[in-house]
Amino acid sequence: MNAPSITTSSARSPAVPTRFDLAAALKDSAKSALIAFGLSIPIVAYRTDQSGADLFLNPRWDMVAIFCAIVFGLRLAQHAFMASRAAREAVPSPTQATELVHAEPSAFQKASRFGIPFFLGVALAFPILIYLIQGGLNESRYWVDLGILILTYVMLGWGLNIVVGLAGLLDLGYVAFYAVGAYSYALLSTTFGLSFWICLPLAGILAAFWGIVLGFPVLRLRGDYLAIVTLAFGEIIRLVLINWVDLTNGGAGISSIPRATFFGIPFTAGEGGFADTFGLEFNGMHRMIFLYYLILALALLTNFVTMRLRKLPVGRAWEALREDEIACRSLGINTTNTKLTAFAIGAMFGGFAGSFFAVRQGFISPESFNFLESAIILAIVVMGGMGSQIGVAIAAIVLVGGPEVLRNLTFLQAVFGSGFDPNEYRLLLFGAGMVAMMVWRPRGLISERQPSVILKERKAISGSLVKEGHG
Amino acid sequence: MSTAGAQTHRQPGASPAAGRQPLLSVRGVKTYYGNIIALKGVDMDVHEGEIVTLIGANGAGKSTLMMTIFGNPRAREGTITYAGRDITKMPTHEIAQLSIAQSPEGRRIFPRMTVYENLQMGASINGFAHFDQDLERVCTLFPRLKERLQQRGGTLSGGEQQMLAIARALMSRPKLLLLDEPSLGLAPLIVKQIFTIIKELNEQDGMTVFLVEQNAYHALKLAHRGYVMVTGNITMSGTGKELLEDPQVRAAYLEGGHH
Ligand SMILES: Nc1ncnc2c1ncn2[C@@H]1O[C@H](COP(=O)(O)OP(=O)(O)OP(=O)(O)O)[C@@H](O)[C@H]1O
Ligand SMILES: [Mg+2]
Numbered sequence: 213m214n215a216p217s218i219t220t221s222s223a224r225s226p227a228v229p230t231r232f233d234l235a236a237a238l239k240d241s242a243k244s245a246l247i248a249f250g251l252s253i254p255i256v257a258y259r260t261d262q263s264g265a266d267l268f269l270n271p272r273w274d275m276v277a278i279f280c281a282i283v284f285g286l287r288l289a290q291h292a293f294m295a296s297r298a299a300r301e302a303v304p305s306p307t308q309a310t311e312l313v314h315a316e317p318s319a320f321q322k323a324s325r326f327g328i329p330f331f332l333g334v335a336l337a338f339p340i341l342i343y344l345i346q347g348g349l350n351e352s353r354y355w356v357d358l359g360i361l362i363l364t365y366v367m368l369g370w371g372l373n374i375v376v377g378l379a380g381l382l383d384l385g386y387v388a389f390y391a392v393g394a395y396s397y398a399l400l401s402t403t404f405g406l407s408f409w410i411c412l413p414l415a416g417i418l419a420a421f422w423g424i425v426l427g428f429p430v431l432r433l434r435g436d437y438l439a440i441v442t443l444a445f446g447e448i449i450r451l452v453l454i455n456w457v458d459l460t461n462g463g464a465g466i467s468s469i470p471r472a473t474f475f476g477i478p479f480t481a482g483e484g485g486f487a488d489t490f491g492l493e494f495n496g497m498h499r500m501i502f503l504y505y506l507i508l509a510l511a512l513l514t515n516f517v518t519m520r521l522r523k524l525p526v527g528r529a530w531e532a533l534r535e536d537e538i539a540c541r542s543l544g545i546n547t548t549n550t551k552l553t554a555f556a557i558g559a560m561f562g563g564f565a566g567s568f569f570a571v572r573q574g575f576i577s578p579e580s581f582n583f584l585e586s587a588i589i590l591a592i593v594v595m596g597g598m599g600s601q602i603g604v605a606i607a608a609i610v611l612v613g614g615p616e617v618l619r620n621l622t623f624l625q626a627v628f629g630s631g632f633d634p635n636e637y638r639l640l641l642f643g644a645g646m647v648a649m650m651v652w653r654p655r656g657l658i659s660e661r662q663p664s665v666i667l668k669e670r671k672a673i674s675g676s677l678v679k680e681g682h683g
Numbered sequence: 684m685s686t687a688g689a690q691t692h693r694q695p696g697a698s699p700a701a702g703r704q705p706l707l708s709v710r711g712v713k714t715y716y717g718n719i720i721a722l723k724g725v726d727m728d729v730h731e732g733e734i735v736t737l738i739g740a741n742g743a744g745k746s747t748l749m750m751t752i753f754g755n756p757r758a759r760e761g762t763i764t765y766a767g768r769d770i771t772k773m774p775t776h777e778i779a780q781l782s783i784a785q786s787p788e789g790r791r792i793f794p795r796m797t798v799y800e801n802l803q804m805g806a807s808i809n810g811f812a813h814f815d816q817d818l819e820r821v822c823t824l825f826p827r828l829k830e831r832l833q834q835r836g837g838t839l840s841g842g843e844q845q846m847l848a849i850a851r852a853l854m855s856r857p858k859l860l861l862l863d864e865p866s867l868g869l870a871p872l873i874v875k876q877i878f879t880i881i882k883e884l885n886e887q888d889g890m891t892v893f894l895v896e897q898n899a900y901h902a903l904k905l906a907h908r909g910y911v912m913v914t915g916n917i918t919m920s921g922t923g924k925e926l927l928e929d930p931q932v933r934a935a936y937l938e939g940g941h942h
Contacts, residue, residue: 525807532793532804539791542753544779544808544855663797667833 237291241284248283252276259347275344290326327602335363335508339501349497356500360507360572362612364565367511369592369604371561374518376590377599378527379554380534382439385426385446386589389419389559391453391581393566398466398576399459408472408571412564419563420556422449427555431548434537446586453578465577472571474502503572510568514561515601521557522664530554531599531664588612595649597656606657615642704767706731706891707752707859712761714744714751721747723915724761729859729893734885736894736902736923738936739912745895746788748912749863753785754778765859780808784857788864788895790848794837798828801836801847805854813856821850824880841868849877853884860884863895874898878905899936903927911936 256279259270334341338359342352372386396415400406406414430441453460460466471479479486479499486502487494521527529550532540541547570576592611596603618638653659705728714722721744729735739745751758754775763771770778779785784805793801802821806814822829825846831839836847849865862881866874878901884890896902903909903923911919911932919926926932 528796528800528803528807531796531800535793535795536791538755539787539793540804541755541775542779542785542787542791543804543851544776545804546774546776661795661835663800663833665797665799665803667799 237288240291241287244287245280245284248280249276252279256345272347278344286330331602331605339504349495353497353500356497356504358613358616360500360504362609363504363507363511364569364572365589365592365612366605366608367507367514367565367568368562368589369596369608370511370514370518370601371558371565372589373558373593373596373599373601373604374521374530374561375554375558376593377596377604378518378522378534379530379551379558380598381430381551381554382435382442383555383558384439384443384583384586384590385449386442386558386562387581387583387585388426388446388449389423389562390566390569390585391449391578392419392422392559393563393568394570394576394581395453395460395466395566396563397567397570398469401470402466402468405470407476408470408567409475412567415563415567416560417563419566420560423555423557423559423562424552426559427552431551443583443586446581446583450578450581453581460578463578465575465579467575469570469574469576471574472499472503472506503568507568507572510564514564517557517561518601526550526553528664531661534599591646595646595656597653597658597660599661600656600658603656603658610645614645615639618642703730705729705764706766707893708764709748709752710762710764712748712751712758712763714747714756715759716747716756721915722751722758725912725915725917727910727917727920729891731858731891732885732889733908734881734892734894734906736896736906736909737912738896738899738902738909738926738932740935741897742914743912744915745912746863747915749785749861749893749895750787752778752861753783779855782808782855782858783861784852784855784859785861786845786848786852786863786865788867790844792836792839792844792847792851794835796836797833798836798839798847799832801851802828802832802854805851808855814854817854817856821853824853825850842870842873845869846873846877849880857890859891859893861893861895864897865894866896866898866901874901878902881905899932900927903932 253276256275257272259272261268261270339352339356342355342359343349346352346355368386368390371389372383375381375383375386393415396418397408397411400411400414401408426442426445430438433441454463456462473479474486477484477486477489479496479502481494482488485494486492486498492498518527522531529540529545530553532543532545533547533550533554537547540550569580573580588611592607593604595611596605596607615638618641649657707727707729709725709727712722712725713720725744725748727735727737727748737745737748747756750756752763752770754770754773758771761771762769765778765781765783768781770781793804796804799818802818803811803814806817822832827843828846828850831843836844839847845865845868849862852860852862865877865881869877881892881894882905885892894902894906903926906923909921909923909926910917911926919929919932921929927937
């Protein structure tokens with residue numbers, strides 16, 4: 213009965229060396245570094261600087277060296293990591309055979325093992341990397357701005373993922389909560405002069421409240437019907453924002469929203485400003501970089517809370533609700549509360565993101581919260597593979613960063629002639645990419661659901677069983 | 684069906700708890716799906732410590748009765764009492780919290796969640812009070828599940844899914860266990876095992892079991908008492924033995940069966 217799984221384990225072992233072969237690892241790492249070197253010659257090695265009508269090529273071989281060293285180090289670390297893992301998993305006895313089926317890492321686990329630390333590292337170091345690559349604060353403005361934009365969508369995607377991905381409630385009006393958050397901050401700060409750090413939780417609470425308000429009438433709806441009602445809700449909020457001119461200033465929007473401060477220290481040029489306090493030369497980019505880390509922290513908070521909740525009864529109830537509502541109820545789960553918490557918590561993160569949006573822009577109007585936004589956020593969640601955190605992050609990068617990168621595909625001019633403007637075709641290319649992706653991975657980038665409990669070894673299970681069994 | 688109009692109600696025979704107030708009692712329950720009537724006024728009792736089985740043809744309304752007890756769909760008329768409380772209008776999840784558990788028709792396991800997580804869901808009612816202990820117990824009852832704790836529910840074979848549905852119901856340590864066709868899709872040997880397990884649960888743990896079955900012979904042999912349902916009506920009731928020997932029951936549900 214246990215035979216099939218033995219084949220699995222033996223088929224697996226040759227793929228991963230059980231012993232750390234240093235020579236092979238070094239050789240492979242060197243190869244990777246060589247590839248990195250080859251790749252960086254056209255990309256990094258020379259920088260074109262324009263001075264008047266002339267173009268200068270500035271060699272940057274130090275940068276190339278840094279890149280190669282990073283690639284070499286990462287690859288080596290990866291080898292060491294894999295080897296130690298393989299050693300840990302080495303097959304102790306044939307009776308464990310059946311368990312090993314489960315030890316086979318899923319696509320998700322493989323992706324997350326290296327993907328998550330990698331993405332986190334890149335995200336944390338992003339402004340520094342950009343600074344090094346672009347060679348100056350002002351030059352990196354565009355990229356940091358793009359980073360902020362992407363992270364905002366990562367956060368929105370993660371927030372919506374709670375509602376759509378985990379609880380399985382198709383919500384087409386998520387942008388409503390984003391709007392509630394943005395207007396909460398804008399109104400509270402301009403009217404009462406409250407600071408961002410006080411408004412942030414308030415915006416979250418208000419958005420959560422509206423999440424519950426939306427949740428109540430749609431409790432009995434599912435699937436397409438729910439989608440239509442939430443879509444309408446999103447539109448209602450937008451129309452209210454446009455028409456309630458007394459409060460929201462209507463379509464003209466709210467301007468001169470107080471900018472972000474470094475925990476009370478404003479990013480201004482003069483005395484007592486951020487640059488002055490820390491003895492730096494004033495630069496508008498300081499604020500941008502602060503905003504970058506702010507949204508990164510908010511996004512990571514969203515992720516952290518979601519990951520924690522998934523392991524708690526409420527999170528598991530969300531997922532069970534997505535799978536089978538009737539079974540949920542017969543297992544004693546209050547599906548009403550479960551849905552409302554999903555709506556409320558998802559909305560709360562939307563509200564956080566909204567107030568961040570307001571503090572970043574300094575100006576908001578109902579224009580920013582149209583259906584297209586909801587659609588993009590939903591596309592991020594669906595493309596990411598409903599419920600997968602890392603998948604959502606990747607999808608946000610692709611969906612938000614992709615069109616920007618396509619803007620710069622000037623090399624296509626070599627193919628299509630100099631009259632070709634990649635800017636004009638970028639949405640076409642982007643659409644083609646999306647279609648290809650839906651053919652290639654119809655269930656999203658990372659469609660596999662990661663179990664909330666991973667039973668690492670058979671021993672761990674039976675150990676706890678024996679212990680409790682006696683008690 | 685020949686027995687349809689017969690209404691040959693019989694006195695319930697001897698059973699462990701006969702005479703006392705029943706644990707679950709269904710009185711004059713009518714259930715509708717829209718305008719279609721599915722239960723036409725059902726009376727039924729389950730006493731504490733009993734195994735009661737309900738047999739009947741396809742579409743008779745057996746599953747409907749079981750779901751009605753859980754309040755989904757709700758009884759339009761009549762009352763359902765459990766342990767002295769009227770549960771007719773109670774929300775489903777509150778009924779479940781009264782330590783009634785159900786392995787519904789069609790299993791309804793959570794396909795994308797692992798076996799382990801499915802079992803966790805079963806235990807969430809009582810706040811995981813004895814989770815590890817209960818996990819060990821269902822693993823002993825169903826060794827197949829133990830081997831597959833990390834496998835996704837949807838990738839289990841049909842029979843394994845059935846085992847999981849039963850195991851999940853057991854995780855909450857119910858006083859009353861409702862099983863809808865637990866033998867469905869299982870190999871004869873496993874069916875036998877399942878019935879043995881039901882018997883054990885009843886005798887050793889004193890669990891009360893209400894069992895809906897197509898496998899009338901096994902079910903009636905196992906049960907203390909049985910009911911026969913025909914198109915939304917209970918037409919017969921009696922001890923398992925009585926029903927097994929009844930010519931009408933034999934003709935309708937047992938001929939060509941296991942003898
Ligand atoms: N959701 C529903 N909507 C409308 N009619 C339904 C619904 N569910 C069941 N019915 C009808 O109610 C009647 C009883 O169905 P039920 O599922 O209770 O039968 P059953 O006795 O469990 O049959 P089986 O042995 O085949 O499982 C059937 O005629 C069925 O068509
Ligand atoms: Mg049925």
